[in-house]
Amino acid sequence: MYFSNNQTTQCEQDFKILLQAALKHDTWALKVFDAWGKPLPSSLLKGNLYWVGNYDECLQSMYLPNNKTFLSQPFDTQHCTIAPKTSALIPTPTLSLILGICVPSSCNRQAVVSLIHTLFKKSNITEDNVVCSNDPPNGQKSLTHGAIATIVILSILGLLVLIGTVIDLILMSRDDNMLSHMNGYTHFINTETSEQASIKSSRYSLQTLMK
Incomplete structure (x- = not known):
């Protein structure tokens, strides 16, 4: 299990498929992980901790120029941003990481929190720190x-x-x-x-x- 829940959810099943595909070097899975925020952006020594990743790459299907088709994947994905919750009483810490990750659309915020706890051993992250979106990139919404x-x-x-x-x-x-x-x-x-x-x-x- 990759999450703290004992019951297998659709999110867990999709994430397991994603991990297995990445281990097999499937292009669609590598594309999903490539959309994650990277630990070595530019200006790291100057305090750049905005590792937001690539929103468009996370949501859009990968185009294959050789056969002029889009690469299919077994499930849709969404982009989630993990950031410290700010308020007037609790200002943002000076060194606070803002991380963007690409996860299956079947994962809700609680599942994303469980994923963060498992991967990064961060127990202070809550649902209030997570914002997820699967809106089309560049505001391209389908017509009503x-x-x-x-x-x-x-x-x-x-x-x-x-x-x-x-x-x-x-x-x-x-x-x-x-x-x-x-x-x-x-x-x-x-x-x-x-x-x-x-x-x-x-x-x-x-x-x-x-x-």
Whole structure:
């Protein structure tokens, strides 16, 4: 058992799978542990104890550029931050570690506390010191049903407007062609009428001269 509880929980089962996969050097498990806060960040001698880890790496699936797919893992993960609880009466200690870890989403705060007690032998950590989150990185939340319905309706309206515009253009083009044909026919009739009038005038002139 990796936790203080005697009863096996889903969190314990998932964490056991994670440890076994890491020992086998499975990429997805190494990615989860790689998202943990590291003990040797920069400026350690200057008091940098913010080992928050990598939130995005913890929650996002690992992309494999070779086959252009995302690496699957048997369970979702969440990022938890362990920090000392501060208040107006109890200020933050000068040297206080803030640690970020990546654990299965099935683990609640009490399970995370038990994990910290087991791994780091820290018995003074409580649930008040733990903050966990599995919100999508960079605020990328999935769309609500209302937003999806609005997008669909607007898309349909836009499609109808586009279809109406195309139909109007086709009708206008037909009207222009018909008008052009009518103008050509009228011009032809007028030309023919003028020629006939000219012929009649010539005949009349000849008849007049012959008299």
